[in-house]
Amino acid sequence: MGAPDTWKARSAGLIDKWVGGTAPPDMIAAAQACGYDLSGNQSAQGDPAAILWADLVLAMDKSVLEKLILLAGDERARKIQLYLDGQDVPDPMGKRWTPSPPARRSSKPGHLP
Numbered sequence: 001m002g003a004p005d006t007w008k009a010r011s012a013g014l015i016d017k018w019v020g021g022t023a024p025p026d027m028i029a030a031a032q033a034c035g036y037d038l039s040g041n042q043s044a045q046g047d048p049a050a051i052l053w054a055d056l057v058l059a060m061d062k063s064v065l066e067k068l069i070l071l072a073g074d075e076r077a078r079k080i081q082l083y084l085d086g087q088d089v090p091d092p093m094g095k096r097w098t099p100s101p102p103a104r105r106s107s108k109p110g111h112l113p
Contacts, residue, residue: 012046
């Protein structure tokens, strides 16, 4: 089950290494295999304005979670959580990805199939 048409999602990083770039071809193919289109995705820098825009901010690992909470401040920290409860998601950037059923099943319920 995909996200409703009224949902909007953004992706951002805390370092500017990938800002302005597109998703790597392997990531576009991986998302496509799960029914998502990343072909128009452009990397952005995470900042307080992005956190303010969001209803929910998902961090891929505990170190990013801590940095996002500091960036957000006390008032907005409640909307930030770890993507997989208690578990870091390995950073896929710059690495080859091959689709596998366990990778798809590890997605957070309600976010990805």
